[in-house]
Amino acid sequence: MSGNTSELRRAIMARVADVDAVKIAETGPFNVRITIVPNSKADFATLKARIERVLHYVGIAGVGYHIEEGSISAETGAANIPSRLQVAGYDTDPTVSGIMEALVRLVPRLARLALEERTESLQVLVAQDDGSAPAPFIEECRRALEAIKYTGLRFEIAPFSANDHRNALINAGFHVPRRESRINRLTEEHDDQYATRLKKLVNGAPPEQIRLIDSLSGSKVLCTSALRGQAPLACFLPIYDHVYTMLPPQDVQPGVDYFNHFFDLTESEFIDYCRLGKLIPVFKFSLGSYPEKVAKLFLEDPSLPFLQPRELDYVAARYAWDQSRHIRFLSANRKLTEELHLALEELDKLSFDTDARLQSSFISSLLHGVERFEGTMWRNGHLALPHFSPAIVGAQALALLPRSPSGDMAMIDGFSAIHNIALAQAFQASLHTKLVLAEPMLSYAASFFRPMREVHSSAFSDQLNEVIRAFDIAHAKIPAKDYVEIFDAPETKRLRTLVTDVLKTGSDPAKDSEIRERVQTFNAGVRKLARNAVESSSVDVAGDLVAGAQASAGHSALINLLSKLLGLKTVTRVAGMVAKRAIEDTVLGGQLDRVRGVINGVPSQSIRLYRIRSKLQRR
DSSP states (O other): OOHHHHHHHHHHHHHHEEEEEEEEEETTTTEEEEEEEEEOOOOHHHHHHHHHHHHHHHHOOTOOEEEEEEOOOOOOOOGGGGGHHHHHSSSOSSSSSHHHHHHHHHHHTOOEEEEEEEEOOOOEEEOOOTOOOOOHHHHHHHHHHHHHHHHOOOOOEEOTTOOOOTTTTOOOSOOOOOOOOHHHHHHHHHHHHHHHHHHHTTTTOOOOHHHHHHHHOOOOOEOSOOTTTOOOGTTTTTTTTTTEEEEEOOOOOTTHHHHHHHHHOOHHHHHHHHHSSEEEEEOOOOOOGHHHHHHHHHSSSSOOBOOHEEEEHHHHHHHHHHOOOHHHHHHHHHHHHHHHHHHHHGGGGGTOOHHHHHHHHHHHHHHHHHHHHHHHHHHGGHHHHHHHTHHHHHHHHHSSSSSSSSHHHHHHHHHHHHHHHHHHHHHHHHHEOOOSSSSSHHHHHHTTSSSSSSSHHHHHHHHHHHHHHHTTTTTOOHHHHHHHHOOOOOHHHHHHHHHHHHHHSSSSSSSSHHHHHHHHHHHHHHHHHHTTTTOOOOOOTOOOOBBBTTTHHHHHHHHHHHHHHHHOOOOOOOHHHHHHHTTTHHHHHHHHHHHHHHTSSSOHHHHHHHHHHHHHHHH
């Protein structure tokens, strides 16, 4: 139940197909008049009975709803309401805590708040961080509360008295971001932009592009948990072109480097990789939720790219909307949504039956999406993904698990797995997460989605780090610019294949003994290459075919032959950048590595590792 004017109107229109228009108005404290325009063939008494049943699901207990037939004139004034206030009214929480949380979100300058429930109204006391409450601020709070309160609730907004030092936002039960003028302005700007994008999305406009998602080429991985300990960020740098990493909002002890603590990189190293586009920090929450030093670092340096919270939410929303074709279909077929509501009423009579509860939960979720998609994505952002993803049935099934410590943990892990996989697909990236404790849940969740790029569980990532370090190609103490140049797109692709083969050979997951044997074999090959001094001054026989824009006739013939055998376009002129581009094809590069490996009596993987280590050493 919520009972906001926007929610009531949408619910009636979705669940009673023979109503052509609805107008809702307050007639007194806890009293609401609902005026409807019936379809010409509909009977008012029948429609009234249906609407009353709908109000059982979406209305507020204790509020009197009077339903009448009448004419409705076009409403004006919506154009003057900020976008964020319009969409916020589509999914609300009528509790005192829900009202407080919504006000904090909608009014970034709100720093002090107290709510007093009276017999027929609610008194709301507000103040800014400096204790003031000027008239424009009071009006902003009034409009926000008007947008999210349930219909029939009367309220009064006033400043605190001089001797009133209360603040319900202290220990509010939800997170309240730090209030700073620059962050407040930025938050308000981004919230309105996000709300406008949501409205355009559901109205059929093409999804807008997000530069840090859509303009980056090459391989990408989304890391949804801190990268330290057994799986630090450095183990992903050599095998992906771009690493999206969620910044933790927690602060660190005085004297401790935030970036070193969470990512095993110094602040300067982290920043350098950001500027080069290798790392893309993602802020999940308002910048006021993060340590002041971290937020200030990104706010005050325009050269640092980062994904701000509402961009993250929009990336999730456009993916959710694309996956929710059923919602778009149902929105255009009100007869079907009416039938769904009637089925819901019948299923709710069988609440003791597990199958009926699952079906009821699923239908409620469908109707919720039709009526409140943009409101839910506004209120919950990317966290709403499980309910608008291909795994919606799995999410509903998990929610019905018996309440117990094991059942609750399975539900939490299941929702986390679905959320993380959906988010990675929204990013068009591979996934690394340590947020799913029961790792089989990742496989369960992935079964609902289209084929994924790599999904790195906690155990896999731990092994990945060990292999990267054992190959001596982890982040080295060389300038970030040099490291990024060495591990360009072709190199990360080849190396990712090499490492994945090591970790998934034989048994799956690979046993420690299998990993150890392969790593030692490849490293022995690297040592043999070094002893044989296979690298010449003009041509790198380990794969770098070009030196000084020259390539031997033997290399030209070899490339042409392999191109023909592999069905690749024949390279007729192998010199300068032409040869380099030919080698950048992973299949062709892999075949050349195999040929060089045979010549030198070592595995092809050793050829690749030797070349990389040589480059690192030269820097």
